Each structure stands twice: as structure tokens, then as C-alpha cells.
Amino acid sequence: MRWSETLIATLRDAPQDAEIASHKLMMRAGLLSKLGGGLYTFLPLGLKALRKVERIVREEMDRAGAQEVLMPALQPREIWEQSGRYSVLKDAMFKIHDRQERDLVLGPTHEEVITDLAARQISSYRQLPRTLYQIQAKFRDEIRPRFGLMRAKEFIMKDAYSFDTSWEAADKSYQAMYDAYVRIFKRCDLNVKVVEADTGAMGGNFSHEFMVLADSGEDGLVECESCAYAANLERADRRLPPQTEERTDQLPSPVATPNQKTIAEVAAFLKRPASQLVKTLIYVADGKPIAVLVPGDRDLNEHKLARALGGVTVQMADDRTIEQATGAPVGFAGPVGLKIPVYADAELKVPRVYVTGGNAADTHLLNVVLGRDAAVTAYHDVVTCREGDLCPKCGERMREKRGIEVGHVFKLGTKYSKAFDAGYLDAAGNRQIMVMGCYGIGVTRTLQAVVEQSHDANGIIWPASISPFQVSLVVPNVQHRESMVAAEALLKELEARGIEVLFDDRDERPGVKFKDADLIGLPVRAVVSERSLADGKVEIKLRTAADKMMVPVQDACQTLVDIVQKGTQS
RNA sequence: CGGGGUGUAGCGCAGCCUGGUAGCGCGCCAGCCUUGGGCGCUGGAAGUCGUGGGUUCAAAUCCCACCGCCCCGACCA
Known part of the structure; x- marks a missing residue:
């Protein structure tokens, strides 16, 4: 794709309301445009990256045996009354009504809808287990939206829900999702810490959060320096240090x-x-x-x-x-x-x-x-853990860290299936209640977490798997005919091989183009210039590398294809 | 919701205290020049100064109300 034909406008200065690195960079690189507090438009470049994350999520969900559905964002109030969560979540929900004055909410999540669906669609143990998922916008009236996509009023979430015949079977579904999550975040090149978590408004019995470690993270967590224990501060326990008794004869x-x-x-x-x-x-x-x-x-x-x-x-x-x-x-x-x-x-x-x-x-x-x-x-034990507290599992010291919650898996049990009478007939013809799990990934937040975890002073450093384009092709001086001719040829060749190329054909100074290339952060940059062509070469540089390599023009395409394939596999 | 801040051109900001018809940098448009790390020169387009009301001969500037946005807090007595 030619830059001169795209809607990509980079900014030299970050908007003053952007606080953290990822938010600033996403605005500066022209990925997002702000409409209002917690409301963002995905510009073409940002949308391309978002779709890459979605694709990874879809592929891994499908691989784990889950099936995609699409549910309404607009939901009748009644189903929230039915689950008993209307009173719990009403302040967090956008509440609207239609012309008949019927009460509706914009769904902050979809447990109610999916359980109602399961109750209608599933009636036999032969239809179980099933895991369904959706990727779509959710709406939450956040007290304080902030940090761009991190905490937005409208955001994209992947939610999966599992339905099983028993607790033991539900454990399997949970584990399958847990494993899928590990793969998803690995493919996003994210360094993720899995922690035990509080179930909060979701209810249920047990849950894990997937945290991207970052100082700007909104969640606190502790991890043991010695064993595998790690937990959100909302839930973390501690072992008490040895204490000496103290007595006195004096009265208060x-x-x-x-x-x-x-x-x-x-x-x-x-x-x-x-x-x-x-x-x-x-x-x-x-x-x-x-x-x-x-x-x-x-x-x-x-x-x-x-x-x-x-x-x-x-x-x-x-x-x-x-x-x-x-x-x-x-x-x-x-x-x-x-x-x-x-x-x-x-x-x-x-x-x-x-x-x-x-x-x-x-x-x-x-x-x-x-x-x-x-x-x-x-x-x-009712106090919040902190740095230096002792691990409840092994008694060693724990460290306190901050993280961005990108995923959360819950064993829900029967809270919703009971409320919606989601039952089935077992082999003996007895009516049983389904056991549920639910599994969320903040897709838009994950995208920003990638930027938060992968950038430098010059801009974003996209992992190959999520990068909006795979190759940045730059002609420093578009007035130089031979450069343009060679670059056009390379572009055609690469696109024929299925490589996504952003061709910077703008009539800009070289400095501007190199700065923008670093800011946008595509993993590989190829430069075709008067200088490189003098030796019959194309310059190739990885975003993460300091050094450039000079490759003969006729080998440039293959070299880039090799780099892209290697990057995408890892 | 409480406290603080802020709102002036697409982005970043000055002007406000001390009222006199709006300015800088970047970006944008045109021309010349330049061509490997945000180049130079010339000329231009672009702002209901958040909204409404008030004071005044005169309001971006002073007063009142409202709205948007940002930060901190909203549990630690």
C-alpha cells in the first residue's frame, strides 16, 4: 500500500491528554483518533493491528474447540434482573430505553445472554460440552476512563463461555481455555504473568488473571521470589512472620x-x-x-x-x-x-x-x-499484601509488581445456569444443571499492552505477528527516478508473495520518513535510494537492530520474505 | 461523586493578572531550493478564543452559570 494514498497522519507532539507511553505512541503514530473520553476511532493503521490481534484470538479459540457466535450489544433489562446482577452492575451500565419505554442496557458483558442462549439451545448431555465465544464491543460506564484503550467506555472484548455436565468436565474446559490464553499472549509476543484473582462482580469460585507486567498497569500483584505463587493484590494471601508475644499488667x-x-x-x-x-x-x-x-x-x-x-x-x-x-x-x-x-x-x-x-x-x-x-x-487474613510479605505457599519473600489485566478466566459454576434454568437431561433421563466457565480477553487493551511493552524512545516496535504491515519500504528521495522504479518493482514483487508492504512514496525529506518509519514501528525496513542503488543494493534493517544490511536488488524480495516468515513463526 | 487543573487554528502553546477587534512553533497549501535522520527561503489558507448570560463605549481577558477534557481521590477514621 502506498502511503501517499492512505489516511496515516503522524504527529510530532503527543496530545496533552495522553499520559502513558503506549497511549502517546498510538496517538502519534496515527493509530487512533479520540472522539471523547474513553471513545476512540481506530484509524486504518490501528485497525490493521487490531485485526491481527483478533485473528490470533480467533485462531486459538477455534483450535481449542470453541465456536464463534455474535450476540446483541443491546440487551433487555429483564435478563439482568433474572441473574440478580442488575443491582450489582447498574451503575456500571449504560441504560437506555426504546420508544415503548422498554428498559435496555448496552451490554457490559454477556453471561446473561449466553446462558439464556444455552438454556434454549442445549437440552441433552449429548450436546455437551460446548464452548462458545464472541468478539465484539462492550460498554461500561467507567468511573474514570483513562490511558486511551486501557480503560475505555466502549472496547472490544473476546468472551468465551463453556458449558459442561459436571465440575470435573468444567475443569477440562477451563484448562483448555487457560492453555489457549497462554498461546494467544505468546503469539502477541507479550510477557504475561498468570496470577490468582478475585472473582468480583462475576461471581464464581476460582479465577486466574493474565497480567502484562508494566509500571503503568492499574492492577497490583505479588509474586513469590521462590515458588510459582502469584496473585492479584485483591486476592493475595500471606504467611505470617514469626511473632513474639508481649504482655503487660497495665490496664488500658x-x-x-x-x-x-x-x-x-x-x-x-x-x-x-x-x-x-x-x-x-x-x-x-x-x-x-x-x-x-x-x-x-x-x-x-x-x-x-x-x-x-x-x-x-x-x-x-x-x-x-x-x-x-x-x-x-x-x-x-x-x-x-x-x-x-x-x-x-x-x-x-x-x-x-x-x-x-x-x-x-x-x-x-x-x-x-x-x-x-x-x-x-x-x-x-484481611490486609492487602505488599512487598516483602511471605508467600502463603512456601514462606519465602514476595515481590510487589504492577500489571495490565489482559485476560481473565473464571470457573463460574452454576450461578448463571441456575438463574436461567440452563439444564440438560443426562443419560439416565434426569434433569441436571450445566456447569459454566467464562473467559475474557480485552482485545483492544491487549493491543495497547503490546505497545506499552514494546517500544523505545523513537516509537513503537511491533511484533511481526501484530504489526499492521510487515515491511516498511522507503524511498528517501522520490525525485530520484531510478529509486522509484526499483522500489515500485520490489513492491510489486513483495505483494505478489503475499507480503503486506507500506510503501512510503511521499515527497518528504529523508529525515521525516525515517522518523516516521521508526515511530510507526514496522518490524523490517527496506530502503531503496540513489546511494544503495549505486552498488546495485537495497538496504534492509530490522526495527530492533542498529545495523543495516545491504542486499543485491535481485535478492531483496527473497531476503525480506525470509525475514517476515521467520518473524511470524516465532 | 469530592478535590485540583484546563479549554485560544489539525497538534503543542503564548496572550488573560493590568479589557481596546488574536499570536508563536509544528502541521497544511503554493513556489523556489534541498535530498540519508523531523532542511532553508518566500507567499498563503485556516480560529463562533468551550457554551450561555452579565458588567462595560468596548470582553479571549472581569463576573455568574453550564458543558467538555485531564489529574488525584472516592476504604484506611
């Missing part, structure tokens, strides 16, 4: 802490490390207030708390509830004398002497020993 004694509300303020005021303080958080769990205690230097993890309490919904109590529960203004809650259930982090189980809130204005308590001075209903 109040100390005046005027206006010292936060842990940091109290610690500074009393000149004690935050770890000697206990933070008392008042929560509402299934409508009832509870207190949660964590070490002063740690953060409570609501996901872990909710799980520890048996999957209830938890949220911070409002100021009034806190005042009613503690009898004190916000900022001075403590466990001593509380009449509501008190849960504590497992680290607090070994008796030690702590400072806590005093349940009275401007007051904290010294010499508090949990168990002795305050009843604790139960101890659970």
Missing part, C-alpha cells in the same frame, strides 16, 4: 490525642511506630455494623474481608453509623467496649500491647491487649 489507659485522627497523626503525636497501633474500621456487612481491626501500618483489603465473612457485601460505614457504633466522632474508634462484632487481622492474634482508639473524642487507649481487653469474634 486513656491518653489525650486532641484532633489526632489518622494513624499517621496519632503515631507522630505519641511518637510510636504505626505498627504499634491498631486501626479500627467500622464497616457495614449485609446491613449490620461490624468493626475490623488491622495493624496500624497495614491496609484493609475489602475483597478479602468480604470473602472471609462468607461472601457478604461490605462497605465502609458512614459517619453517623460510626458515631452510633463507637459513641465517638469519626477518628477515635477502638475495640474496647464495642457492642458490635469485632473481626481482626490474623497478625493481631498473637498477644501484643497496642494503642487503639478510645471510643471518645480526642482519646486513644494505651496498653490494649486484644482478647484480654476486647473480645474478638474471629481472626482472618
Whole structure:
């Protein structure tokens, strides 16, 4: 394809609202155009790359035995009521209605639709297992769209759903998808870390996330330095370090802490490390207030708390509830004398002497020993892990990292199949419920993750498998007749061999063309110029290499074909 | 939703404080020149100064409201 005939406009400066490298580069290289917050048009170059990702996903889904369907983005509200998720997700959904005032939503995901479909289409164990998938736009009313395609209001997702006769069979389907994901991300040349994850609003029992490690990633995770354990911070557990008991004969004694509300303020005021303080958080769990205690230097993890309490919904109590529960203004809650259930982090189980809130204005308590001075209903690991915590599996140190979630696989179980009565008749003629799994890949996000992970100061470095074109053909001076003639011939030859070529035939200065070639980042660049032709050669350079090679004109096509084939295979 | 910022030509920005009919760089168009890392010169096109209202003889500039966009937060008492 000739550049002079395309709609590719590169930018010298990145738009000021682009923050991270991949977003800036995708804008500068002319892959995307912004329409509004979280809304982007894919320009021809960006779309070509996106289609490459989609193709890889399709090929691997098909290879894993999944079948493609296409479902409506527009969905009746009723099916969300039926699964019970309308109340959970309604703030995240775009809600609209038709002229008859019927309520509809723009689908943020498709569990409801697919389960309804399975219930209609599948009736016998002979039709199982089945895995169906779709690649299409999904819509989420994100609180804060950002980073270009990373968190957009409309994005393209591949979702697959498996239906099985039993949990054991479902495990197989899950594993097949897991393996397909490993292959997909490998083909995208992505360095992906698989971590254990929280199931969140999806529900279900078990899940893994596929994370592209990147400092700009929105998710935190920990990985063990020694064994294979890795988990999203929302879910990561830890092994407790050895602790020594600490006892005192002194009883809790109040100390005046005027206006010292936060842990940091109290610690500074009393000149004690935050770890000697206990933070008392008042929560509402299934409508009832509870207190949660964590070490002063740690953060409570609501996901872990909710799980520890048996999957209830938890949220911070409002100021009034806190005042009613503690009898004190916000900022001075403590466990001593509380009449509501008190849960504590497992680290607090070994008796030690702590400072806590005093349940009275401007007051904290010294010499508090949990168990002795305050009843604790139960101890659970409920804090967020951090760098240096010990691995729950092997006890070695864990590292904290950041990642971009590009894929997520869930064992859903029967949550949706029950809600939609997706059953089948087994061999004995008994009605059974299907066991489901669901498997998502953020296709547009994956594309950006590739750029985030593969670029340099000059621009994008596309992996051959995703690159919008395979070869960049540059004529530095289009006024030079022989260069153009030779380049045109090479272009024809390459395209006849099925190679996708972007021929930069613009009447631009050489510097502009080389800068643009680096920015757009096609894996191979061929230059035909007065200089190279003087020796009867074509210059060939890999985007990743510093050196150029000079190849005789008549060998140029074959050399490029070889390079492209080698690159695409790996 | 809370806090902060910002909105002036396709992109990046100045002008605003101190009101007087809008400017710079890049890009774009034309011509000349140049031709291996964002070249040089000349001439041009392009902006309802986010929107609405107000103050004023006069508003990009001051005031009010609204909207868009960006950042931080929205759990750590």
C-alpha cells in the first residue's frame, strides 16, 4: 500500500491528554483518533493491528474447540434482573430505553445472554460440552476512563463461555481455555504473568488473571521470589512472620490525642511506630455494623474481608453509623467496649500491647491487649499484601509488581445456569444443571499492552505477528527516478508473495520518513535510494537492530520474505 | 461523586493578572531550493478564543452559570 494514498497522519507532539507511553505512541503514530473520553476511532493503521490481534484470538479459540457466535450489544433489562446482577452492575451500565419505554442496557458483558442462549439451545448431555465465544464491543460506564484503550467506555472484548455436565468436565474446559490464553499472549509476543484473582462482580469460585507486567498497569500483584505463587493484590494471601508475644499488667489507659485522627497523626503525636497501633474500621456487612481491626501500618483489603465473612457485601460505614457504633466522632474508634462484632487481622492474634482508639473524642487507649481487653469474634487474613510479605505457599519473600489485566478466566459454576434454568437431561433421563466457565480477553487493551511493552524512545516496535504491515519500504528521495522504479518493482514483487508492504512514496525529506518509519514501528525496513542503488543494493534493517544490511536488488524480495516468515513463526 | 487543573487554528502553546477587534512553533497549501535522520527561503489558507448570560463605549481577558477534557481521590477514621 502506498502511503501517499492512505489516511496515516503522524504527529510530532503527543496530545496533552495522553499520559502513558503506549497511549502517546498510538496517538502519534496515527493509530487512533479520540472522539471523547474513553471513545476512540481506530484509524486504518490501528485497525490493521487490531485485526491481527483478533485473528490470533480467533485462531486459538477455534483450535481449542470453541465456536464463534455474535450476540446483541443491546440487551433487555429483564435478563439482568433474572441473574440478580442488575443491582450489582447498574451503575456500571449504560441504560437506555426504546420508544415503548422498554428498559435496555448496552451490554457490559454477556453471561446473561449466553446462558439464556444455552438454556434454549442445549437440552441433552449429548450436546455437551460446548464452548462458545464472541468478539465484539462492550460498554461500561467507567468511573474514570483513562490511558486511551486501557480503560475505555466502549472496547472490544473476546468472551468465551463453556458449558459442561459436571465440575470435573468444567475443569477440562477451563484448562483448555487457560492453555489457549497462554498461546494467544505468546503469539502477541507479550510477557504475561498468570496470577490468582478475585472473582468480583462475576461471581464464581476460582479465577486466574493474565497480567502484562508494566509500571503503568492499574492492577497490583505479588509474586513469590521462590515458588510459582502469584496473585492479584485483591486476592493475595500471606504467611505470617514469626511473632513474639508481649504482655503487660497495665490496664488500658486513656491518653489525650486532641484532633489526632489518622494513624499517621496519632503515631507522630505519641511518637510510636504505626505498627504499634491498631486501626479500627467500622464497616457495614449485609446491613449490620461490624468493626475490623488491622495493624496500624497495614491496609484493609475489602475483597478479602468480604470473602472471609462468607461472601457478604461490605462497605465502609458512614459517619453517623460510626458515631452510633463507637459513641465517638469519626477518628477515635477502638475495640474496647464495642457492642458490635469485632473481626481482626490474623497478625493481631498473637498477644501484643497496642494503642487503639478510645471510643471518645480526642482519646486513644494505651496498653490494649486484644482478647484480654476486647473480645474478638474471629481472626482472618484481611490486609492487602505488599512487598516483602511471605508467600502463603512456601514462606519465602514476595515481590510487589504492577500489571495490565489482559485476560481473565473464571470457573463460574452454576450461578448463571441456575438463574436461567440452563439444564440438560443426562443419560439416565434426569434433569441436571450445566456447569459454566467464562473467559475474557480485552482485545483492544491487549493491543495497547503490546505497545506499552514494546517500544523505545523513537516509537513503537511491533511484533511481526501484530504489526499492521510487515515491511516498511522507503524511498528517501522520490525525485530520484531510478529509486522509484526499483522500489515500485520490489513492491510489486513483495505483494505478489503475499507480503503486506507500506510503501512510503511521499515527497518528504529523508529525515521525516525515517522518523516516521521508526515511530510507526514496522518490524523490517527496506530502503531503496540513489546511494544503495549505486552498488546495485537495497538496504534492509530490522526495527530492533542498529545495523543495516545491504542486499543485491535481485535478492531483496527473497531476503525480506525470509525475514517476515521467520518473524511470524516465532 | 469530592478535590485540583484546563479549554485560544489539525497538534503543542503564548496572550488573560493590568479589557481596546488574536499570536508563536509544528502541521497544511503554493513556489523556489534541498535530498540519508523531523532542511532553508518566500507567499498563503485556516480560529463562533468551550457554551450561555452579565458588567462595560468596548470582553479571549472581569463576573455568574453550564458543558467538555485531564489529574488525584472516592476504604484506611
